Amino acid sequence: MKPIPFNKPFIIGRELSLIADAVAQGHLSGDGAYTKKCNRWFEQKLGCGKALLTHSCTAALEMAAILCDLQPGDEVILPSYTFVSTANAFVLRGAVPVFVDIRPDTLNIDENLIEVAITPKTRAIVPVHYAGVPCEMERIMAIAKKHDLLVVEDAAQAMLSNYNGKSLGTIGHFGCLSFHETKNIISGEGGALLINDARFEERAEIIREKGTNRSQFFRGAVDKYTWVDIGSSYLPSELVSAFLYAQLERADEIIAKRRSICTAYAARLAPLQQAGHMRLPEFDEDSNGHMYYLLLDSLDIRTALIAYLKAQGINPVFHYVPLHSAPAGMKYGRVCGTMIQTDTLSERLLRLPLYYEMNQDDIARVCAAIESFFVH
Numbered sequence: 001m002k003p004i005p006f007n008k009p010f011i012i013g014r015e016l017s018l019i020a021d022a023v024a025q026g027h028l029s030g031d032g033a034y035t036k037k038c039n040r041w042f043e044q045k046l047g048c049g050k051a052l053l054t055h056s057c058t059a060a061l062e063m064a065a066i067l068c069d070l071q072p073g074d075e076v077i078l079p080s081y082t083f084v085s086t087a088n089a090f091v092l093r094g095a096v097p098v099f100v101d102i103r104p105d106t107l108n109i110d111e112n113l114i115e116v117a118i119t120p121k122t123r124a125i126v127p128v129h130y131a132g133v134p135c136e137m138e139r140i141m142a143i144a145k146k147h148d149l150l151v152v153e154d155a156a157q158a159m160l161s162n163y164n165g166k167s168l169g170t171i172g173h174f175g176c177l178s179f180h181e182t183k184n185i186i187s188g189e190g191g192a193l194l195i196n197d198a199r200f201e202e203r204a205e206i207i208r209e210k211g212t213n214r215s216q217f218f219r220g221a222v223d224k225y226t227w228v229d230i231g232s233s234y235l236p237s238e239l240v241s242a243f244l245y246a247q248l249e250r251a252d253e254i255i256a257k258r259r260s261i262c263t264a265y266a267a268r269l270a271p272l273q274q275a276g277h278m279r280l281p282e283f284d285e286d287s288n289g290h291m292y293y294l295l296l297d298s299l300d301i302r303t304a305l306i307a308y309l310k311a312q313g314i315n316p317v318f319h320y321v322p323l324h325s326a327p328a329g330m331k332y333g334r335v336c337g338t339m340i341q342t343d344t345l346s347e348r349l350l351r352l353p354l355y356y357e358m359n360q361d362d363i364a365r366v367c368a369a370i371e372s373f374f375v376h
């Protein structure tokens with residue numbers, strides 16, 4: 001039988017013809033017409049002050065960490081249940097990640113545990129919208145305001161999810177998006193930094209352009225460009241931006257398709273939840289269909305189910321090894337409070353295959369295999 005991969009990169013429309021057009025325009029390096037079109041798209045569609053395309057979400061997080069102006073020993077509060085880049089971006093600045101536990105319902109940072117983690121060295125909070133489900137941003141922004149902290153949303157999984165009528169990534173001082181091939185809207189590798197506080201706009205452009213004021217020079221604001229700050233090369237090539245723009249043109253369809261796959265999984269697996277075999281995620285109409293997962297009763301059941309599905313050519317995945325228990329997490333970070341939810345939930349979570357070209361037969365096959373694992 002045809003294998004069902006966990007993820008499958010896809011082309012939906014004009015990706016290849018827009019790349020050909022970028023080549024024909026003779027501008028392949030960064031910040032050409034397609035990069036600018038993408039930036040405008042984010043500013044208009046998501047409603048952020050300024051969007052800057054980057055070569056990855058990791059790059060956007062690194063830019064945000066530089067913009068936070070962290071000094072060695074400063075602290076940043078974040079969940080341990082996340083991808084390494086959420087922490088690494090700040091560790092690269094010499095800051096200490098302070099890990100707090102997650103909520104058992106959304107698997108997002110537990111907003112009730114943030115204030116006790118704040119010390120005189122705390123500078124920022126980094127909420128991660130896991131599976132595209134919003135963190136409690138109202139509460140988090142209120143805590144940040146009270147303690148004069150910056151908020152960097154890791155919205156890598158959350159593009160086009162909403163929270164109280166706002167797009168995720170546009171609520172904190174900074175929002176970081178990913179277009180890695182495993183995300184909803186893709187360009188292979190890719191990302192964007194959303195800047196929601198105008199104070200940071202000018203410096204963000206400089207950091208992204210290797211620490212030069214090149215962007216101001218091209219706008220005619222200065223008469224020569226030079227080295228003015230620290231920075232790196234964070235721009236994507238026009239080829240990548242052209243590919244991404246073709247996906248942005250069809251973003252609503254892509255999100256709708258992923259949401260329909262989540263809805264189909266939820267309907268078909270509901271009886272297994274009722275029978276007590278698993279807990280299913282709850283998504284509302286504001287979420288972007290990024291992920292569908294099962295929470296099983298134990299690590300042993302998860303291990304057995306993975307083997308059972310793989311034997312039938314179905315490829316689920318699990319993640320993350322919590323950062324506080326990873327070698328670099330222990331070396332560079334510290335925990336605040338217990339990590340009970342993080343430790344137990346991360347062992348029990350299983351992500352099901354979910355990709356744009358997945359059809360009803362594929363979904364039915366995955367669900368039938370899960371049913372037969374539990375029912376026989």
Ligand SMILES: *Cc1c(COP(=O)(O)O)cnc(C)c1O
Pocket residue numbers: 055056057058059082083085086128154156157177178179180189190191
């Ligand atoms: C995918 C992901 C990233 C990294 O994104 P890249 O574009 O691959 O750098 C960061 N944080 C989270 C939560 C992610 O899921």
